[in-house]
Amino acid sequence: MIRVYNTLTKTKEPFEPVAPPKVGIYLCGPTVYKPSHIGHMVGPVIFDCVKRYLAYSGYDVTLIVNITDVDDKLINESNARNMPMSKLAEQMTADYMRNIEALGVDVIDRFPLCTAHMTDIIDLVERLIERGYAYASEGDVYFDITKAAEYGKLSHRPADTLMGEGGGMAQRKRNAADFALWKSAKPGEPSWESPWGPGRPGWHIECSAMSRALLGDTFDIHGGGLDLVFPHHENEIAQSESATGKPYAKYWMHNGLMQASDELGKVGGRQTRAREGDLASQEEGKISKSKGSSAFSEMLQNFSGETIRFFLLSTHYRRPIDFSEGRIQEVETGLETFYRFFKRFERVTGESFYSLPAATLRRDGEFAPGDDPLLKTVAELRARFLEAMDDDFNSGGGIGALFDLVRILNKYVDEQHLEQPAKQDAQKLAALRQGATTLRELGLTLGIFRTPVEAPGSDQGSELVGKLLELFVAIRTEARKNKDFAMADRIRNGLAQLGVTLEDRPGGTEWTIG
RNA sequence: GGCGCCGUAGCCAAGUGGCUAAGGCAGCGGAUUGCAAAUCCGCCAUCGUCGGUUCGAAUCCGACCGGCGCCUCCA
Numbered sequence: 141m142i143r144v145y146n147t148l149t150k151t152k153e154p155f156e157p158v159a160p161p162k163v164g165i166y167l168c169g170p171t172v173y174k175p176s177h178i179g180h181m182v183g184p185v186i187f188d189c190v191k192r193y194l195a196y197s198g199y200d201v202t203l204i205v206n207i208t209d210v211d212d213k214l215i216n217e218s219n220a221r222n223m224p225m226s227k228l229a230e231q232m233t234a235d236y237m238r239n240i241e242a243l244g245v246d247v248i249d250r251f252p253l254c255t256a257h258m259t260d261i262i263d264l265v266e267r268l269i270e271r272g273y274a275y276a277s278e279g280d281v282y283f284d285i286t287k288a289a290e291y292g293k294l295s296h297r298p299a300d301t302l303m304g305e306g307g308g309m310a311q312r313k314r315n316a317a318d319f320a321l322w323k324s325a326k327p328g329e330p331s332w333e334s335p336w337g338p339g340r341p342g343w344h345i346e347c348s349a350m351s352r353a354l355l356g357d358t359f360d361i362h363g364g365g366l367d368l369v370f371p372h373h374e375n376e377i378a379q380s381e382s383a384t385g386k387p388y389a390k391y392w393m394h395n396g397l398m399q400a401s402d403e404l405g406k407v408g409g410r411q412t413r414a415r416e417g418d419l420a421s422q423e424e425g426k427i428s429k430s431k432g433s434s435a436f437s438e439m440l441q442n443f444s445g446e447t448i449r450f451f452l453l454s455t456h457y458r459r460p461i462d463f464s465e466g467r468i469q470e471v472e473t474g475l476e477t478f479y480r481f482f483k484r485f486e487r488v489t490g491e492s493f494y495s496l497p498a499a500t501l502r503r504d505g506e507f508a509p510g511d512d513p514l515l516k517t518v519a520e521l522r523a524r525f526l527e528a529m530d531d532d533f534n535s536g537g538g539i540g541a542l543f544d545l546v547r548i549l550n551k552y553v554d555e556q557h558l559e560q561p562a563k564q565d566a567q568k569l570a571a572l573r574q575g576a577t578t579l580r581e582l583g584l585t586l587g588i589f590r591t592p593v594e595a596p597g598s599d600q601g602s603e604l605v606g607k608l609l610e611l612f613v614a615i616r617t618e619a620r621k622n623k624d625f626a627m628a629d630r631i632r633n634g635l636a637q638l639g640v641t642l643e644d645r646p647g648g649t650e651w652t653i654g
Numbered sequence: 655g656g657c658g659c660c661g662u663a664g665c666c667a668a669g670u671g672g673c674u675a676a677g678g679c680a681g682c683g684g685a686u687u688g689c690a691a692a693u694c695c696g697c698c699a700u701c702g703u704c705g706g707u708u709c710g711a712a713u714c715c716g717a718c719c720g721g722c723g724c725c726u727c728c729a
Contacts, residue, residue: 295725368728399722540677544677
């Protein structure tokens with residue numbers, strides 16, 4: 141049974157969809173006014189993984205990620221760039237799409253645009269006015285906070301702290317904490333026609349309108365970053381439940397926020413605590429800021445999408461995660477253990493790890509280990525992985541089981557001497573293959589080990605380079621045969637200087653570039 | 655000020671009442687290797703501090719110390 145931590149109740153609850161086997165998930169997506177940074181990738185990767193795991197568990201999952209393509213920040217940025225808002229949105233959306241694709245995020249079913257749902261939005265606002273939850277005021281429309289009895293139930297804040305501090309309150313509002321459903325357009329601003337005059341939607345209403353249009357009045361999981369709990373999600377609940385009289389999302393899942401601890405990962409231009417009066421650190425802050433938050437696309441030049449994905453999944457999604465280049469390099473080193481095993485598997489069996497027919501459904505991945513000690517352990521580790529994932533998608537714990545799995549498979553190849561063809565037999569190879577297939581099956585639920593990964597900037601060289609290397613290897617093999625180790629080492633060291641690694645194995649010498 | 659989160663080995667991190675506290679990175683010792691690389695084996699933590707509850711706590715409660723978040727349209 142899968143259990144999910146629900147922000148609404150602050151507990152882990154058994155996952156029981158509203159209308160099984162269907163599961164609807166709505167994730168708050170990006171406001172497309174600037175290139176995405178690593179922080180924007182956390183949600184997509186996590187919920188991509190959540191969908192994969194739920195689908196693997198037998199659910200029929202629909203995952204929606206909205207694109208906010210009209211908003212104050214977009215208006216400001218498009219003015220600053222002297223570019224139409226729609227064009228800016230288009231460019232930044234394209235950047236976002238490239239980035240999530242590089243991370244292997246490709247199970248999102250729909251990316252609704254706010255601007256494409258104006259009718260739904262306006263309908264919802266009208267409905268709220270009709271029901272007495274909202275009021276029009278000089279071209280704006282506000283939600284009347286005092287009408288939502290349960291306001292504050294998600295963020296668990298006492299009502300009196302949510303009623304605003306007064307001062308600076310817009311004249312048009314009844315209560316300081318009332319929030320805009322519709323904002324009238326100032327001259328020159330992009331606008332849409334509405335019963336209250338030309339304007340644009342407030343920030344919160346689009347999610348209520350689009351989730352309702354695509355997933356219905358009540359759906360299963362609503363996700364987003366922890367920073368959205370208040371006010372955004374609190375307001376969504378107020379809007380949707382007031383408009384429909386039905387429960388909105390059943391489970392609220394919030395991911396922890398990325399903390400940048402070096403320049404590459406700098407999030408949103410946020411400063412890492414510049415102490416008061418500390419000129420040096422303030423200067424540093426300015427430099428960082430002027431350089432801007434690093435675009436995620438830059439990071440992809442240094443690391444593969446799979447490495448970054450593995451990094452994001454290596455800890456629990458609710459925990460804040462520290463980003464640094466060193467951190468990512470560490471997980472990359474760990475990932476390489478898997479890649480080496482995949483190559484080894486292919487050397488031993490002649491079969492590509494990536495073409496193993498892994499089960500896509502949990503029940504199909506079950507197998508009878510019989511008396512085989514290897515398969516018994518494989519089955520245990522599989523169970524451990526699933527147990528971790530069942531417990532609120534604990535991918536960090538699951539990855540631990542994966543490392544154990546690859547180790548026992550390596551050990552099996554060692555102990556059974558499977559790298560030597562003479563020592564192979566069909567039964568042992570079948571056991572190894574079952575273990576590798578399980579490894580792939582579990583990796584796929586995390587969205588990893590799908591296809592061979594090429595490290596960014598890796599250069600496998602031309603055909604000529606390949607042939608030259610083969611020649612060097614052949615010469616060296618002969619030298620080793622003749623016990624001319626000085627020559628053998630000279631070749632290996634010389635190639636190492638050029639970035640080519642030679643490894644001597646039972647079946648011959650293997651070379652890799654990079 | 656209000657609400658909340660976190661503090662597990664050198665670094666990262668799983669575990670949230672009971673077997674020997676997962677796993678990764680780094681390090682050390684060993685097997686293997688002509689030597690390496692890779693792989694495997696072994697070593698490396700009593701869980702921020704203090705107090706309490708309990709037969710029993712890293713896990714529950716309290717205080718304190720230390721990090722951090724939100725309350726201001728950042729995912």
